[in-house]
Amino acid sequence: MATSTPSSAIETVFRSCPTCEASCGLRVDIDRVTRSVIRIEGDARDPRSQGYLCPKAYAMKEIYEDPERLKTPLRKNADGSWTEIEWDEAMELATSRLLEIKEKHGANANGYYIGNPTGHNVGAQLYLLPLMNGLGTERSFSAATMDQFPQNVALHTMIGDPWMFPIPDIQRTEFFVCMGGNPLVSQGSLMSAPNAKKRLTAILDRGGRVVTIDPRRTETAEIASEHLFIKPGSDAYFLLSVCHVLFDEGLVAPGRLADVTDGLDRIEEIATTYTPESVEAATGIAPETTRQLVRDFCAVRGAWYGRIGLCTQEFGTLASWLVYVVNILTGRLDAEGGMMFPRSATGRSEAGRPAEAFQFGRYRTALTGIPEIAGQLPCGLLAEEMEESSAGDKRMRGFISTMGNPVLSAPNGERLAAALDELDFMLSLDIYLNETSRHADLIMPSTVQLEHENYDFLFETTSVQNFSRWSPRLFEPDDDQRDQWRIYCEIGARLAGAPSWEIVDDLMVKGMLGMMVGPDTPCPDVTAEEAFEQLQDDHGPMRMIECMIRVGPYGDKFDDRAEGLNLRKLRAADQGIDLGELSAGRLPDAMPLDRIELCPDYLIADLSRLEAALEERSRADRLVLVGRRQMRNMNSWLHNLPALAKGPNRCTLLLHPVDAERLGIESGKFVRVRSRVGEIEVECSVTDEMMPGVVSLPHGYGHRLSGVRLSVAESKQPGACSNYLTDETVLDVPSGTHVANGIPVELTAA
Ligand SMILES: Nc1nc2c(c(=O)[nH]1)N[C@H]1C(S)=C(S)[C@@H](COP(=O)(O)OP(=O)(O)OC[C@H]3O[C@@H](n4cnc5c(=O)[nH]c(N)nc54)[C@H](O)[C@@H]3O)O[C@H]1N2
Ligand SMILES: Nc1nc2c(c(=O)[nH]1)N[C@H]1C(S)=C(S)[C@@H](COP(=O)(O)OP(=O)(O)OC[C@H]3O[C@@H](n4cnc5c(=O)[nH]c(N)nc54)[C@H](O)[C@@H]3O)O[C@H]1N2
Ligand code: SF4
Ligand SMILES: [Mo]
Numbered sequence: 001m002a003t004s005t006p007s008s009a010i011e012t013v014f015r016s017c018p019t020c021e022a023s024c025g026l027r028v029d030i031d032r033v034t035r036s037v038i039r040i041e042g043d044a045r046d047p048r049s050q051g052y053l054c055p056k057a058y059a060m061k062e063i064y065e066d067p068e069r070l071k072t073p074l075r076k077n078a079d080g081s082w083t084e085i086e087w088d089e090a091m092e093l094a095t096s097r098l099l100e101i102k103e104k105h106g107a108n109a110n111g112y113y114i115g116n117p118t119g120h121n122v123g124a125q126l127y128l129l130p131l132m133n134g135l136g137t138e139r140s141f142s143a144a145t146m147d148q149f150p151q152n153v154a155l156h157t158m159i160g161d162p163w164m165f166p167i168p169d170i171q172r173t174e175f176f177v178c179m180g181g182n183p184l185v186s187q188g189s190l191m192s193a194p195n196a197k198k199r200l201t202a203i204l205d206r207g208g209r210v211v212t213i214d215p216r217r218t219e220t221a222e223i224a225s226e227h228l229f230i231k232p233g234s235d236a237y238f239l240l241s242v243c244h245v246l247f248d249e250g251l252v253a254p255g256r257l258a259d260v261t262d263g264l265d266r267i268e269e270i271a272t273t274y275t276p277e278s279v280e281a282a283t284g285i286a287p288e289t290t291r292q293l294v295r296d297f298c299a300v301r302g303a304w305y306g307r308i309g310l311c312t313q314e315f316g317t318l319a320s321w322l323v324y325v326v327n328i329l330t331g332r333l334d335a336e337g338g339m340m341f342p343r344s345a346t347g348r349s350e351a352g353r354p355a356e357a358f359q360f361g362r363y364r365t366a367l368t369g370i371p372e373i374a375g376q377l378p379c380g381l382l383a384e385e386m387e388e389s390s391a392g393d394k395r396m397r398g399f400i401s402t403m404g405n406p407v408l409s410a411p412n413g414e415r416l417a418a419a420l421d422e423l424d425f426m427l428s429l430d431i432y433l434n435e436t437s438r439h440a441d442l443i444m445p446s447t448v449q450l451e452h453e454n455y456d457f458l459f460e461t462t463s464v465q466n467f468s469r470w471s472p473r474l475f476e477p478d479d480d481q482r483d484q485w486r487i488y489c490e491i492g493a494r495l496a497g498a499p500s501w502e503i504v505d506d507l508m509v510k511g512m513l514g515m516m517v518g519p520d521t522p523c524p525d526v527t528a529e530e531a532f533e534q535l536q537d538d539h540g541p542m543r544m545i546e547c548m549i550r551v552g553p554y555g556d557k558f559d560d561r562a563e564g565l566n567l568r569k570l571r572a573a574d575q576g577i578d579l580g581e582l583s584a585g586r587l588p589d590a591m592p593l594d595r596i597e598l599c600p601d602y603l604i605a606d607l608s609r610l611e612a613a614l615e616e617r618s619r620a621d622r623l624v625l626v627g628r629r630q631m632r633n634m635n636s637w638l639h640n641l642p643a644l645a646k647g648p649n650r651c652t653l654l655l656h657p658v659d660a661e662r663l664g665i666e667s668g669k670f671v672r673v674r675s676r677v678g679e680i681e682v683e684c685s686v687t688d689e690m691m692p693g694v695v696s697l698p699h700g701y702g703h704r705l706s707g708v709r710l711s712v713a714e715s716k717q718p719g720a721c722s723n724y725l726t727d728e729t730v731l732d733v734p735s736g737t738h739v740a741n742g743i744p745v746e747l748t749a750a
Helices: 055-065 087-105 116-120 122-126 128-135 149-159 196-205 219-223 235-248 255-260 264-271 276-283 287-299 316-329 379-386 388-394 413-420 484-496 501-516 528-534 541-551 567-572 607-617 657-663 711-716
Strands: 010-016 025-031 036-042 074-076 082-084 110-114 140-142 175-179 209-213 226-228 302-306 360-364 371-373 398-402 425-429 442-444 465-468 577-581 624-628 652-655 670-674 679-686 694-698 746-749
Touching: 025 055, 036 055, 074 087, 087 110, 087 398, 087 425, 087 442, 087 484, 110 128, 110 379, 116 122, 122 128, 122 484, 122 541, 128 398, 128 484, 128 501, 140 379, 149 316, 175 196, 175 287, 196 209, 196 219, 209 219, 235 264, 235 276, 235 287, 235 316, 235 607, 264 316, 276 287, 276 607, 287 302, 302 316, 379 388, 379 413, 484 501, 501 528, 501 541, 541 567, 657 679, 657 746
Parallel strands: 110 140, 110 398, 175 209, 175 302, 209 226, 398 425, 425 442, 624 694, 652 679
Antiparallel strands: 010 025, 025 036, 074 082, 074 442, 360 371, 465 577, 652 694, 670 679, 670 746
């Protein structure tokens, strides 16, 4: 809870930073009278971040203070100007238009896109359900298909839970292989690790090794023991050759999990032909390097990890799957120092969960017939779903974009921008008038980070150390601002014809309790009614969190006098609750399937596509584009903050001196980059940190479009949009994830 210093008006409040996955602990000095943030520091007492913070910690303050941040709903007038309107009018407008479309053209004539900050806001996550139920549409798109979806698909088919991610035990590992991730900058993804630099350096300090495998010698590579360049999109070939060496040299040792794993023979057979020699031309990795790496990895406790560079590529699902396969073959899954499973306080990886069947192909996109996969359609196909010329009468006419900026972050943003203008009605749930929301008929902003409570709901399942953390609201919002959860709940209630959002909210909590307490549950002695009466809050996401943590593995089981965790204790814990190191031995009990399926048929079916591409991949004359993340960015949306936007242009294209010379390009000069779908101009930087034949450009820039209110971004870091080059038709087939890494491009001096 907030602790105040009695002699001054200044109060120190502790909370976690919600901007990236790391969820660092912060100490924030605030003045409640002027409602201003005076200072933000890393909290040395936080058990996970131990005082660490990055420049983006100030984003919380600057977003809160940003004069261009929206606080009131905005309605677009016929002449394109905007008028501020009251919430009731906005709700009425949004829901009547969406319902009209639904009645005239069916539920599927509406659709939605869910963006990244959702994962950082517990209310937004928990209340998507009433919104989605209210819409009742199959047209569901999200940032997942530009992100981790291949991992979801691999896990769903292998262990039965798409969200039970194995996380590297970097606290104890002696050998960390990092493919397609740059934790020094991202602070770890599906490996939430504040101060990744310190943690990775500690591996080296205890005599271990860190090996990075990436087409760029990244910031992480700079501190690693070794770096291997790999050609973009070739990781599945390389990982199959790793499996080949494991079998060939008798290094396969699945250990404890062998008894519960099916498919060991099958992977041996698959890997037979993938010798390190046969894939060398495609990967660029010398056979002896592969063999030695495999031997060294097997000699100690290692963790083999892959992240976004392995997901958003042409063979993303195979590459992500093979990372898990390598860990299983070497006995490193669910073992100390290997890849482990966090145990969240909200109980989402406890034994006895039913396995949700993996489904796909129940419906398809209108033009290209791409199948839905586990309820998702590829986000880059939003445009073809909206265009009359592509989808005809079946087109999407009503659209909600929430907490996302797909014009910059999804593939072929230029095509999407044009398609958005064909819609009958578009609602943007966003705090800025930006590249995407400028197309809306109505924008509804929400409170921002400092103005609402939070709970690290997603990242307690991806953290390298178990923890449970609640964060307080620091300031009451001005005027009549609404929290994101309440906006969802209210739109959902109105669309469903419910009497009020409060009733919908109560029903959700009661429904949840009905399954959580009572006979045959971990809380047999409490009834749902009794539990409901005990809840601390009248409404909102913390009621659901309270239910989950009280019933969860560390919970008090709705017994106030018991030792266990409850919301009251959590709210009193300035640094959250440290739940200790990750522990081994969670499989098979904690997974929904009885046995691990090492070679799911669904994934194996994609091997023929991989095989067929080997020759093309082995060509030496390809020039391809990959992405890169930077410390002061968070995808597309922190560029309007002066503290983060300052400094030289960061939207630069990195290329190797050999390529620069061949193409007559110099550092500091602008170059035209062309792909099948688009063309942009960017400043170049020539550096041998790139692999020859590969160029690197960050995403999330391109703040030069008319009609936006982002004056800082526009003047300080406009950049150009790398996703105008991303071809929306090229997919990782089994997951429907887009290929943002390994895009064929041509360069010419501008
Ligand atoms: N080329 C390329 N493209 C990529 C990637 C890549 O590596 N390369 N990465 C992909 C990945 S991993 C991701 S996650 C996506 C991210 O892409 P998106 O999901 O589209 O998210 P952002 O671009 O971060 O945009 C976030 C939006 O949310 C708004 N916002 C922030 N906070 C709030 C809030 O509290 N309430 C409301 N209502 N709105 C808020 C911001 O103003 C902004 O418009 O980008 C993907 N795109
Ligand atoms: N500062 C900062 N932190 C962030 C974000 C941010 O925008 N800024 N975004 C957050 C989000 S939404 C996410 S999803 C995470 C992502 O977290 P990370 O996965 O760590 O993200 P990147 O830094 O993009 O690292 C991807 C790496 O893959 C490499 N790569 C590209 N193609 C290939 C390939 O074919 N094979 C291999 N082996 N490597 C390849 C790239 O060169 C790059 O170094 O970061 C999160 N943290
Ligand atoms: S690393 Fe991430 S969580 Fe930590 S201060 Fe920076 S943005 Fe916030
Ligand atoms: Mo992401």
